[in-house]
Amino acid sequence: MPKKKSSNRGKSVSSSPAVNSASNERGRMVLRVKSSEKMKQLALLSRESEEEWRPKSVKKGQTARGKKNVKLDAKMPKKPPTAFFYFLEDFRKDYQERNPDVKSMRDIGKACGEKWKTMTYEEKVHYYDLANEKRREFDKAMAEYIKRKESSEDEETEDDSEFK
Numbered sequence: 001m002p003k004k005k006s007s008n009r010g011k012s013v014s015s016s017p018a019v020n021s022a023s024n025e026r027g028r029m030v031l032r033v034k035s036s037e038k039m040k041q042l043a044l045l046s047r048e049s050e051e052e053w054r055p056k057s058v059k060k061g062q063t064a065r066g067k068k069n070v071k072l073d074a075k076m077p078k079k080p081p082t083a084f085f086y087f088l089e090d091f092r093k094d095y096q097e098r099n100p101d102v103k104s105m106r107d108i109g110k111a112c113g114e115k116w117k118t119m120t121y122e123e124k125v126h127y128y129d130l131a132n133e134k135r136r137e138f139d140k141a142m143a144e145y146i147k148r149k150e151s152s153e154d155e156e157t158e159d160d161s162e163f164k
Helices: 036-053 083-098 105-118 121-163
Strands: 019-023 029-033
Touching: 083 105, 083 121
Parallel strands: none
Antiparallel strands: 019 029
């Protein structure tokens, strides 16, 4: 690259982070641009050193490659929603009736969150009761599921021993 000469001898020249300023033998300021190869090498070195002190985290239930190693059983009961989600169902219907022009779920969710925060405990009790009722049903279903699963595993182990 050709060197640029500064026409302002007495004034200081500001430079961007990618530009080095140095004075030549005549006292004039000369701007030199760092090569992109050096910048790439510095970035690569900083990434390598960062990986040494900060290992990649693996989420619970996942392997290092990001695949889940937990198999989901289709017969297992699903967890019930929380009180907030029951409130969200009711609020969404009312909000869409009052504001038909708002179609964004983001806006509806924000409005719902604000309303939930400002509600008193007495207003939320209905939703907490509903959530607790569904939770009790889930707990019963889960207990039955566990019993069925354990009994089927016991049968499978007995069957395996007979064939050997």
